[in-house]
Amino acid sequence: METQLSNADADSLQRLLNLSLGAKENTAKIVNGSRSANSTNPQYQPLDIEFVEKILNYKFKDKSLLLQAFTDATFDENCVSYERLEFLGDTVLNMVITKYLYNRYGDCSPGLLTNLRAVNVDTEKLARVAVKHNLHRCLRHKKPLLEDQILEFTKAMETYPLHSRGLLKVPKSLADIVESTIGALYTDCDSFETVWKVVMPLLEPIISLDKLENHPMTELHEMCQKKNLKLRFDDSTWEVDKRVLVFIEDKLVGRGHHLAKKDSAKNCAAKDALDNFSYFFTKI
Template sequence: MKKIEQRINYRFKNKHLLQEALTHSSFTGNDIDNERLEFLGDAVLELVISEYLYSHYPFKEGVMTRLRANIVCSESLTMAAKNLGLGEYLIMGKGELVTGGRRRKSNLSNAFEAVVGAVFLDSDYENTRSVVLHALKKNISLSLDGKLVKDYKTELQEYIQQYEKNMLEYSLVKSEGPEHDKTFYIQLQHNKKIVSEGSGKSKKEAEQNAAKVYLAQCTERDTQSAKGKKHVSKRIRDKGL
């Protein structure tokens, strides 16, 4: 445990919290797993990044929302977990282990959130803030430069806000697979009309994929519309009207 504590830059007073944060739900050797800590860590992460952006940059609310979503998305947290080497410390069942569980993106991002939750319970906000900013320093910099990851949900939301009375709703349709390796299926509705679906190893990933599909449809429709208008304008000019 000392090595992982060195990597996350925090020494736990209650080592059991760290063990819980690293225990995957597939492990049957005890009655704990990291899902509750993951839930807490997710909320703490959003608070830390929100406060950091608010305190350090004069951005408008919409810009901060987009940056925060980018920094705390599953792909970003997976990158951070890999940099910390969390995968090699995960405690999991044999089935999950032999199928690549230590490298699975959802396991890594979930474990990162759980570790954040564990630090918060073991200490206080300031210590947790320090751990988060230490682990996500590179990701924050990349996000500010627009070089981290694509946030399709936020981009789609901004796209439809150009028009009045637009509402997006993401709904979980079903999930398949064992408890420790589920695939989630999300349905996206635009103004109560089903427009796309997406799947992923987490609900967040599935939502991003559904948004990606619909955003591509919207931009393609805009492209075709622009081509049509250009063609009409050319015909008018050719006729001298």
């Protein structure tokens, strides 16, 4: 059986399980990778190690790392949560994608490389990775609203096949478990080559330079330039009302709203302006 453990693995897993579940009777079920028959809600299910290993196409030497990677701090008072692995995994992911982009785009400026990296490893992109590959089903948590938020995000994703650029509400835990999984993987294999081999297929489609340029801000700028129209963003009141306005030829054509990031509010405003454009400028 694929998920069978060595004695050492089983010992370390047992210790973690005792901590994180507070109930020895759950151990056999989890080690065997079976799911609870009494619940369809993933938050109450034990971790199916074999399921995760199949997604990753990688067998862990230390299975307890995986358990840690999928355990949110809310799951149990004494659990070992994914936070430290997430911290490590975030840096490992940054490293492997930086190397990839640096080599792939030999002439690209550091500014563009930074944007390109950001859009391939940001919260939304990683949350998409979690959902697309069903990793979200393994997250062990007790956050009361999270399952609904995940469902909402999963539906909304369909509207933006590649990336919404801050237009969607993203449950951060989804991105966290992708990072913690990468942290667990790196700890287990200690090889950036292996990490990249496992992670690259998960990140696909990796957003390339030509796709990067095709986002609302760029599209709006290009369109206005082509049609020789004066474009102006007004973000002067964002600190107060979290809104950004877009004016084309001094007509208010778009509004964007974002509580945390001015750039996201700008992106929303640009998208709104693109959607409204034909209404305001029918003859152009």
